[in-house]
Amino acid sequence: MIEIKNLHANIEGKEILKGLNLKVNAGEVHAIMGPNGAGKSTLASILAGREEYEITEGEVTFEGSDLLELSTEERAHLGLFLAFQYPVEIPGVSNVNFLRTAINEIRDAKGEDPISAKDFMAMVREKSKIVELDSSLASRSVNEGFSGGEKKRNEIFQMAMLNPKLAVLDETDSGLDIDALRIVAKGVNTLKSADNATIVITHYQRLLDYIVPDFVHVLHDGRIVKTGSKELALELEEKGYDWIKEETQVG
């Protein structure tokens, strides 16, 4: 699915990623954890194609393509989806119109015809149930006036509608109460299949009670310094990140 090799990246001259390696196969869920400033959100931004970052070294292969050579929208056409930590408001543009435009752009890139209005509306009804999203939210402006929880559920709703190969969830649990967290996690689990993969970026172990990862990686100082099973997350919850930092320094 995706393979990241020795990735180095700067922003405004400051090196954030310092040789990151990660391989994710179809059907897998990977969790990336780490302290503040470790580079977690930077990784998500670079995968999605934010332009502020300068890649100095390394390569990323996604579905057989050189990801770093592709524009943001081309990556999306190939099936990369980012659930934003801070979903953006677009006043006056209905969620439905936004998603229909997105779906048709993706279909167009694949040489497919636009989706019919009937199929589209049926899909909206079906997928909004997954995240228990009130159907009135679908016709409201994108994220405008949504509560924090609604915004995050809307991200997962969009993910369900776009049906990506690789979903990167950037701190999707931040700001969620326990009920919203459960709904979001249920959505992610429902969408999981043998053909897609998920990278869950999170600060806390809490989310991983609901979305059970196959692998847990610890990102520290721009590198993945430790990889383990879901038990590693529990250990981190209990002991914090300091022992990892020490271990890394010793290493």
Next chain:
Amino acid sequence: MAQYTENELAKDLDNQDYKFGFVTDVETDKIPEGLNEDIIRIISSKKNEPSWLLEYRLKSFEIWKNMAEPNWAHVKYNKPDFQKITYFAAPKQSKKYESWDDVDPEMKETMAKLGISLEEQKKLTGVAVDFVMDSVSVATSFKSKLKELGIIFCSFSEAVQEYPELVKEHMGTVVPNTDNFYAALNSAVFTDGSFCYIPKGVRCPMELSTYFRINAGGTGQFERTLVIADEGSYVSYLEGCTAPQRDENQLHAAVVELKAMNDAEIKYSTVQNWYPGDENGIGGVFNFVTKRGICETNAKISWTQVETGSAVTWKYPSCILKGDGAIGEFYSVAVTNNYQQADTGTKMIHLGKRTKSTIISKGISAGNSENSYRGLVQIQKNAHGARNFSQCDSLLMTDHCGAHTFPYIECKNPSAQIEHEATTSKIGEDQLFYCKQRGISEEKAISLIVNGYCKEVLNQLPMEFAVEAQKLLAISLEGSVG
């Protein structure tokens, strides 16, 4: 909206330059350039006008000579040389068009290029169209059908000949020839335009539409529009404008007068797409227009405008809310790109009790352009319980364009309620990135965001016009984020 963004935008963007920049090769009957009494007499006699109208013109000319060109607007341009303009240019024709079949094929082709195939429109949309090229109205469709209802919809010159008493009674009562420099000039030299009268209690069954086109070089266009909605009647009126691409600045100084009698309603929509000049600011139309309406008791006038064209725009469609319970509305989207300058807004003059006005203005600035909203809300002494709501938003596409808001509020009645909201925002890199991450290209993302931003105004437009306006917005702003 959804349908449009999906199917048509890409196609339209292939043709993103000013696509109305062609010149139609029809013979033109032009008079010598310059302005003096003799020229005015020539115009008047060419149009076979009654003597009262010639006198009105000559008086307006006297008034104009003693006026100075206004310079309070936030625009900079080289003042036109009024002696270098040709004040009358008409497509040469020996007789008046009695029917569509008589129209010059070249002219028909022009209309087709402008997307106004009258024949198609006759069949499909039920819009009655009056087409004004240079100074003369060349075709009015649907006239006979409207006549059955007592509705008069014709060129202004025709109205002068056929309904002189109506013209004489109402012309200049909303915008007097003493009003301002350009209105005085228009009153002296206006050549044609549209006239519309809706009788008492009649609801006009179709949109009435006028299409204005400047074709001949070195000419000014000074059209005059007068719409009278008699008691309890309703009309929706559309106005579209284009001009060829020329290096010189062409002057367009129109006067539009609306009269809504007791309980009448006039909805007046404009999509203004005069040639804006090239990307270095060379050429383009100077659009100096006076538009105003009077609302009698419980009457309503609603102005909706989408302004994407012209090098310089100076335009304030206004409402005088004279009668008790009268309502005035102003919905505006003004887009400026490259070196365009727009100073536009409205005046709402509240005279009657419980009069209400709403102002929604959306400015979009790109390139090196300057975009200003200028508005006046005036509540007079007797306007008990008057209310106004104004919202003026500005959207910046680049770092080197300007957006300005000049709201003036004068309130002489303490029972009035006035609300004013204003915002300025820059089109967000975050919004664009969010759209792109979902697979939406930058062009489409801009179109989505801008159309979303303008939605409240676009929703006011009749359907066909709204689609046209959305395309225009996308084309005007193509590649403009920076």
